[in-house]
Amino acid sequence: MWVLLVRVCCGCGGGERWCRQGSDGGDLRMEWMMKAHLCRAPSVPSSSSAHQRSDLSSKTLWTFGRAYMLNLKHVRGMLLYGPPGSGKTLIARNICKLLNAKEPLIIHGPDVLNAFQGVSERKIRSLFEAANEDENRYGAKSDLHIIIFDEIDSIAKIDGMEVLNNIFIIATTNRKELIDEALLREGRIELHIKLEYPDERGRLQILDINTRNMRQAFVLDEDVNLQEIACRTDGCSGSAIASLVTRAHSYAVVQTGERGLVKHVQKDVKVTMNHFLHAIEDIKSRLHESSLEPHRFYSGSAPVI
Numbered sequence: 107m108w109v110l111l112v113r114v115c116c117g118c119g120g121g122e123r124w125c126r127q128g129s130d131g132g133d134l135r136m137e138w139m140m141k142a143h144l145c146r147a148p149s150v151p152s153s154s155s156a157h158q159r160s161d162l163s164s165k166t167l168w169t170f171g172r173a174y175m176l177n178l179k180h181v182r183g184m185l186l187y188g189p190p191g192s193g194k195t196l197i198a199r200n201i202c203k204l205l206n207a208k209e210p211l212i213i214h215g216p217d218v219l220n221a222f223q224g225v226s227e228r229k230i231r232s233l234f235e236a237a238n239e240d241e242n243r244y245g246a247k248s249d250l251h252i253i254i255f256d257e258i259d260s261i262a263k264i265d266g267m268e269v270l271n272n273i274f275i276i277a278t279t280n281r282k283e284l285i286d287e288a289l290l291r292e293g294r295i296e297l298h299i300k301l302e303y304p305d306e307r308g309r310l311q312i313l314d315i316n317t318r319n320m321r322q323a324f325v326l327d328e329d330v331n332l333q334e335i336a337c338r339t340d341g342c343s344g345s346a347i348a349s350l351v352t353r354a355h356s357y358a359v360v361q362t363g364e365r366g367l368v369k370h371v372q373k374d375v376k377v378t379m380n381h382f383l384h385a386i387e388d389i390k391s392r393l394h395e396s397s398l399e400p401h402r403f404y405s406g407s408a409p410v411i
């Protein structure tokens with residue numbers, strides 16, 4: 107699964123709009139979704155190979171335009187849920203790229219909340235105006251409009267998404283249990299994908315992505331062993347791994363500065379394994395501190411890797 111997630115995070119793959127036939131909800135894995143999406147031949151909606159058939163089964167992906175013609179309902183919304191820093195927002199943005207959609211509208215759930223009753227509902231309805239206009243004007247040829255709702259748990263109701271055929275909602279949350287069931291039913295945000303912290307292979311891939319520029323600029327010392335770093339960062343989120351690389355670089359800059367080379371800091375910096383080991387200590391002690399906080403919602407359930 108992590109190979110696929112990291113691929114998504116790197117923005118690989120071309121995309122077309124898609125929808126699912128039927129309304130058999132349930133949790134779907136990212137792996138299934140991406141595999142199906144990436145394998146699908148655009149002009150042959152129901153795949154012919156046995157491998158694809160078994161992947162897609164009744165959840166066959168159809169192109170958006172074709173579904174429109176056949177009067178089928180495409181999936182209106184997807185929920186990405188999981189602990190902080192598991193890459194939900196990053197993946198949401200990359201799904202938009204994969205689907206070749208317009209630049210998504212990004213809405214921060216708590217910003218929609220308003221003390222005056224009815225105002226937030228109005229605000230949410232207004233988010234669909236552009237999609238509505240497009241659909242009235244272009245019908246099946248309308249662009250796909252994507253709205254990303256960050257922290258969807260603070261939103262009680264989304265009116266308007268079911269009637270439009272050119273809308274796709276990607277919602278994210280750390281607290282799925284707080285979301286109103288009605289929002290998650292078929293026809294609304296019906297695909298639910300759980301994101302977890304990366305395993306060792308996933309951590310290695312994230313490290314590789316985040317050190318690529320350093321490597322190309324010869325800033326990374328030869329003694330840096332990414333495999334070992336991945337092994338030592340068990341239990342870290344994707345965001346912790348990304349921040350680890352920044353910290354290691356900061357340690358290297360500070361050390362270079364201490365040697366009196368401040369003027370040439372960028373040029374002379376070498377990030378070594380030692381800098382990474384210091385950074386790992388920082389990250390680990392922060393992990394330890396936060397695991398002692400009683401209110402952490404996922405305390406007790408160690409990151410699944």
Ligand SMILES: Nc1ncnc2c1ncn2[C@@H]1O[C@H](COP(=O)(O)OP(=O)(O)OP(=O)(O)O)[C@@H](O)[C@H]1O
Binds near residue numbers: 112115189345
């Ligand atoms: N799978 C991943 N691949 C590469 N980078 C990742 C991955 N997951 C997280 N990151 C890094 O962590 C950063 C933060 O991730 P993101 O904001 O998407 O997490 P999140 O799950 O939405 O967090 P939160 O719930 O706290 O908002 C990303 O910008 C990226 O640098």
